[in-house]
Amino acid sequence: MAEILNHRKLGDEYHSLTIVAPEIAEAAKPGQFVNLRPPTDRSYLLRRPFSIFRVNRRGNVAATVEVVFDIRGPGTAALAAMRRHEPIDIVGPIGRSFTIPKTQHSCLLVGGGVGATPLFFLGEELQNAGKRVDVLWGAATASRLVAPIEAKRLGAVAAFTTDDGSEGHHGLITEVLGEMIERCGTEVIYTCGPRQMMASVTKIALEFGIPAQVAMEELMGCGIGVCMTCVTPVWNRDGTGIANVRTCVDGPVFNGARIAWDRYAKEEAAAALPAGN
Amino acid sequence: MAEILNHRKLGDEYHSLTIVAPEIAEAAKPGQFVNLRPPTDRSYLLRRPFSIFRVNRRGNVAATVEVVFDIRGPGTAALAAMRRHEPIDIVGPIGRSFTIPKTQHSCLLVGGGVGATPLFFLGEELQNAGKRVDVLWGAATASRLVAPIEAKRLGAVAAFTTDDGSEGHHGLITEVLGEMIERCGTEVIYTCGPRQMMASVTKIALEFGIPAQVAMEELMGCGIGVCMTCVTPVWNRDGTGIANVRTCVDGPVFNGARIAWDRYAKEEAAAALPAGN
Amino acid sequence: MPRVDLSVDLGGMKLRSPLVTASGCFASGREMSEFIDLKKLGAIVVKSMTLKPWAGKATPRMAETSSGMLNAIGLQNKGVDHFLSTDLPWLTEQKVPVIASIAGNTTQEFMQVAERLRSAPIHAVEVNISCPNLEDRNNMFAHDPQSTSAVISAVRRMVDVPIFAKLSPNVTSLTAIAGAALEAGAAGLSLINTVMAMSIDVDSAMPKVAGVVGGLSGPAIKPIAVRAVFEVHQAYPHVPIIGMGGVMDARDVIEFVLAGASAVALGTVNFINPKAGHEILSDLGQFLSSRKVGSLAAMRGQVKVEG
Amino acid sequence: MPRVDLSVDLGGMKLRSPLVTASGCFASGREMSEFIDLKKLGAIVVKSMTLKPWAGKATPRMAETSSGMLNAIGLQNKGVDHFLSTDLPWLTEQKVPVIASIAGNTTQEFMQVAERLRSAPIHAVEVNISCPNLEDRNNMFAHDPQSTSAVISAVRRMVDVPIFAKLSPNVTSLTAIAGAALEAGAAGLSLINTVMAMSIDVDSAMPKVAGVVGGLSGPAIKPIAVRAVFEVHQAYPHVPIIGMGGVMDARDVIEFVLAGASAVALGTVNFINPKAGHEILSDLGQFLSSRKVGSLAAMRGQVKVEG
Numbered sequence A, B: 001m002a003e004i005l006n007h008r009k010l011g012d013e014y015h016s017l018t019i020v021a022p023e024i025a026e027a028a029k030p031g032q033f034v035n036l037r038p039p040t041d042r043s044y045l046l047r048r049p050f051s052i053f054r055v056n057r058r059g060n061v062a063a064t065v066e067v068v069f070d071i072r073g074p075g076t077a078a079l080a081a082m083r084r085h086e087p088i089d090i091v092g093p094i095g096r097s098f099t100i101p102k103t104q105h106s107c108l109l110v111g112g113g114v115g116a117t118p119l120f121f122l123g124e125e126l127q128n129a130g131k132r133v134d135v136l137w138g139a140a141t142a143s144r145l146v147a148p149i150e151a152k153r154l155g156a157v158a159a160f161t162t163d164d165g166s167e168g169h170h171g172l173i174t175e176v177l178g179e180m181i182e183r184c185g186t187e188v189i190y191t192c193g194p195r196q197m198m199a200s201v202t203k204i205a206l207e208f209g210i211p212a213q214v215a216m217e218e219l220m221g222c223g224i225g226v227c228m229t230c231v232t233p234v235w236n237r238d239g240t241g242i243a244n245v246r247t248c249v250d251g252p253v254f255n256g257a258r259i260a261w262d263r264y265a266k267e268e269a270a271a272a273l274p275a276g277n
Numbered sequence C, D: 001m002p003r004v005d006l007s008v009d010l011g012g013m014k015l016r017s018p019l020v021t022a023s024g025c026f027a028s029g030r031e032m033s034e035f036i037d038l039k040k041l042g043a044i045v046v047k048s049m050t051l052k053p054w055a056g057k058a059t060p061r062m063a064e065t066s067s068g069m070l071n072a073i074g075l076q077n078k079g080v081d082h083f084l085s086t087d088l089p090w091l092t093e094q095k096v097p098v099i100a101s102i103a104g105n106t107t108q109e110f111m112q113v114a115e116r117l118r119s120a121p122i123h124a125v126e127v128n129i130s131c132p133n134l135e136d137r138n139n140m141f142a143h144d145p146q147s148t149s150a151v152i153s154a155v156r157r158m159v160d161v162p163i164f165a166k167l168s169p170n171v172t173s174l175t176a177i178a179g180a181a182l183e184a185g186a187a188g189l190s191l192i193n194t195v196m197a198m199s200i201d202v203d204s205a206m207p208k209v210a211g212v213v214g215g216l217s218g219p220a221i222k223p224i225a226v227r228a229v230f231e232v233h234q235a236y237p238h239v240p241i242i243g244m245g246g247v248m249d250a251r252d253v254i255e256f257v258l259a260g261a262s263a264v265a266l267g268t269v270n271f272i273n274p275k276a277g278h279e280i281l282s283d284l285g286q287f288l289s290s291r292k293v294g295s296l297a298a299m300r301g302q303v304k305v306e307g
């Protein structure tokens, strides 16, 4: 059991929980997640996964991890009702992280909606490694951009798009992505957000001949690699076949080029496969 | 939805919730109960029944009902965590009440453990009707006697028994009951508590030739008379047969002489009866 | 708010509301009428009645389980004659369609109950065949196609109103039992009765219900019930189904309708919230109108599955 | 604290702990070994393996239900050869008994997997017959006594270690299937596999798992599982049973033992609390010693029911 050090609202839509968890904070790398167990209601069972938004290893309290989320269902509603100093059950850090590029210098972070969350932690680490960081956030509307002020501080260039035009470019991320890449001299892209967005971002990156690291989101039963709920279809290295790979521990970060974006829900007819489990 | 006006501890063991519920308070009679729905956790479904401890129809807030309980499982634990001003879902008043005697005058209240709860409300109403009220509470230990100070105020004579001798007579209620009846000139007994105790109290009352009104406790599915979970085996008027009668709406108060005390769990072999529902 | 049509057709019966009551969870409606306007319901399915009064099982008769309720009531009821003399006249005055649920331990008994109902003002009969068949080593009628068929044909010969067979989910092939019931003359199916289950009190080592094994109801069984309705609807798309099992709110009702239910029965939820019928109906209207769906009936069986 | 004996005898295997793992809920133990000391477990039952690697179903593969989890993984696994070359050597080093769960879509396939396991250092084979039988119109093997018997005899001929048949609760008579498995040479039974179930997302009208129908696990099904263990234990009191379904804590373990389980498997609880095996074992010791019960094995089948 860990303790909640702070619970604050982040803009109008998002909640932030800062949790005292020294071992997790020390070990955490950008793109990894923690698996939280919402309190009290035992009618929903499973843990909920959240990307690590930030870690603080330097404060005058024990090291902490911070997560950011919005209310989507009973689990996030219960988390949103938690208060400072309450105990919280946390497992982590889990998964493969983003990797800091060895040769490339100019990094573009592309976040869709709440998917921007892990890119803050990544951005700081990239800067610590002496890289150039640019930021492109998209969301349905201005209030759904995660921490835009911090994003502006983070990015050498910071641009926003909203579906309703309430902030930045009126339209989709992918409409301005090419321009950003050219303007910033981007050499590597990091992205997290809706699957369709990440598929398009990967496609554009490949057209520009630059790599894209993508952080996938899948429903997770266990979050620790044992249940096979969370798989992502991934091309094997020689491109000859596809394997269903666990997103929780073999991801959530993948090389975008390896993901079989068009294979979702198109597997062999379900009837030919066994029922259950 | 009603509002919790007050939540206090009653001694070391019991919680008291005072609930703003004018219609229920106005209609309530002693021996009736309310059916509360504990909040938040949907893994347990059903309401929990609680005797009405007291009603207040005169305060400067809207009329209230008060219930007293101890923590026995998840439902009472959740109720015990509720705070002032929180909303609570309440159904009531339910069931047949104790009846105020027409001819008899001297009334003895016999309460076992938390079963003493409904006898406070009854005692007040008996006094309002000009009756003599005596009180005999028994419990495992002193802390499990419900509101002993109020009980002393209520009874012309007030006596206690505890299994461990920590307060009053060291032993069972039934060991002192005969003496109490003689000393107080008891003409009618009202009792609520463990089934075995109520069976013995009824037996002794009948030996003295006085009536006993008993408030039964049974597991309740619905608490409103539709599910047939809560039945008590009751002799029909001419003593020729036994019917399974709903405790929630045909009780919880019964004439002790009519209850087939020795028929519990002795029904026809279960195999001869249909399975389920 | 645009007008939403919540009426449904249940095997020829035009019900103004898709919500009916689950047998045994509403008694005969009198107690519940203090909490809800019975006219909000499409029909009232009364507690199963037998030829003679049944005393039911010993107490304890219920236990709570995770998101579920285990019961072993033993079909306590006052018998068909009491229904006809006391409950039915009252129900008839309420102007809500009545579906009489009947039960028995032999085919003969079912037939005799049905016979008494022959000229009564009821709209349908629900045959609760989740009862042990004394002539077949205490197996439930609903566990065997032949016994199912025998009971349904016997009842069929006695009454002219539509017959719904209430099936037990505790079988290998629900569609086989459904087929037998339909072939024997059932107009529709009620799915599902409770799931056979057991709880043991760890402190006393006693079964939590005196009947040892009981029936599980409530949200815990909803996914089992949805699958049952789906499977049977796929096999017999034109057969009316009363879906039930763990319905707690309007979304649950829609889930059953998408799976293939024509009407949806409220069971355990009545115990938790006696006004549930009322509230769910109003939420249903809002749900549909917020999504600009004009009619609930049009959603029947519309779950999107390949092929 | 008096010494408590938590060891159990499982069909001749002496297990130091009554807790084993439910197949598919512990992979092959490697991931879990970061959270718990595998030696705290009586045995590890690994994810069901097939002859060739299976890719499993499309996502989404899981949905939460009230107190339950619905899954349609489709037995994704890397095949028996990967198990033998990679998982088993690692497991053997951990010094915990290994039970290999095997699956297939034909009797032949089961036999071939078993054949590869013939000389492997495993302690038992669990035969997951809750798989569709391609030779019998996609019915599960576990839904039919003949298919059950065929698979168990085939596996029996291939391996010398004890065989546990893992049965599906989705049948009319579990004792009939259990009998067929035992007659064909199963040394014991694993009860229960998941309950067939379905959830529909009301907003999209899509089934919540891409496989449409999935298997329900977790506390919601515990009463169904307890009844299954009880019923089969009553019918075959001398047969070892691995009980499972919704176990969340030490009291649940005792409930299964009272119903007749020799050992108890932890499934879904591992997802919620990866340290569950550890914590439950320690709670079990405390539970027994606080009640002055010296041995868990002595509680087996001791639920008090009238004979």
Ligand SMILES: Cc1cc2nc3c(=O)[nH]c(=O)nc-3n(C[C@H](O)[C@H](O)[C@H](O)COP(=O)(O)OP(=O)(O)OC[C@H]3O[C@@H](n4cnc5c(N)ncnc54)[C@H](O)[C@@H]3O)c2cc1C
Pocket (backbone or CB within 6 Å): A033, A046, A047, A048, A049, A050, A051, A052, A067, A068, A069, A070, A071, A072, A073, A074, A075, A076, A077, A114, A117, A118, A216, A217, A218, A219, A220, A252, D064
């Ligand atoms: C690796 C990873 C990182 C994530 N990071 C964040 C984050 O930083 N901020 C944030 O707001 N959300 C994040 N999510 C999504 C978040 O887990 C869900 O919003 C949350 O679980 C919803 O729970 P609920 O009870 O409110 O909703 P419900 O829909 O009731 O949840 C039901 C079940 O579905 C699972 N679930 C629901 N939605 C998702 C989803 N999109 N992805 C995975 N599981 C889901 C839950 O774990 C639960 O088991 C992340 C998901 C993954 C897989």
Ligand SMILES: Cc1cc2nc3c(=O)[nH]c(=O)nc-3n(C[C@H](O)[C@H](O)[C@H](O)COP(=O)(O)OP(=O)(O)OC[C@H]3O[C@@H](n4cnc5c(N)ncnc54)[C@H](O)[C@@H]3O)c2cc1C
Pocket (backbone or CB within 6 Å): B033, B046, B047, B048, B049, B050, B051, B052, B067, B068, B069, B070, B071, B072, B073, B074, B075, B076, B077, B114, B117, B118, B216, B217, B218, B219, B220, B252, C064
């Ligand atoms: C008419 C009546 C009046 C009551 N009055 C009081 C009172 O004034 N004060 C008080 O402390 N307790 C009273 N009880 C008992 C009280 O209802 C239970 O203690 C409470 O329901 C336990 O709930 P739980 O969730 O804490 O325990 P659990 O044991 O988890 O409850 C599980 C289920 O059993 C039911 N249940 C459990 N114990 C009882 C019981 N003894 N009687 C009936 N249902 C039970 C609950 O309603 C629930 O459905 C009364 C019971 C009845 C029938």
Ligand SMILES: Cc1cc2nc3c(=O)[nH]c(=O)nc-3n(C[C@H](O)[C@H](O)[C@H](O)COP(=O)(O)O)c2cc1C
Pocket (backbone or CB within 6 Å): B221, B227, B228, B277, C022, C023, C024, C025, C047, C048, C069, C071, C073, C075, C101, C128, C166, C192, C193, C194, C216, C217, C218, C219, C221, C244, C245, C246, C247, C265, C266, C267, C268, C269
């Ligand atoms: C207390 C109780 C009594 C029941 N009695 C009957 C009955 O008499 N006849 C019948 O066909 N079903 C009976 N049922 C089953 C319900 O009608 C319904 O099929 C089942 O409870 C599933 O629905 P639910 O989960 O909404 O309760 C009973 C259920 C409960 C909980």
Ligand SMILES: Cc1cc2nc3c(=O)[nH]c(=O)nc-3n(C[C@H](O)[C@H](O)[C@H](O)COP(=O)(O)O)c2cc1C
Pocket (backbone or CB within 6 Å): A221, A227, A228, A277, D022, D023, D024, D025, D047, D048, D069, D071, D073, D075, D101, D128, D166, D192, D193, D194, D216, D217, D218, D219, D221, D244, D245, D246, D247, D265, D266, D267, D268, D269
């Ligand atoms: C995600 C998941 C995967 C499973 N995979 C298998 C499997 O491969 N083989 C098998 O026999 N059972 C499998 N099961 C069933 C479990 O072993 C167990 O029988 C069931 O989940 C009930 O136990 P529980 O409620 O404790 O989880 C699986 C269950 C789950 C939840």
Ligand code: FES
Pocket (backbone or CB within 6 Å): A219, A220, A221, A222, A223, A224, A225, A226, A227, A228, A229, A230, A231, A246, A247, A248, A249
């Ligand atoms: S969530 Fe269980 S393997 Fe990834």
Ligand code: FES
Pocket (backbone or CB within 6 Å): B219, B220, B221, B222, B223, B224, B225, B226, B227, B228, B229, B230, B231, B246, B247, B248, B249
């Ligand atoms: S509790 Fe349902 S009839 Fe009394």
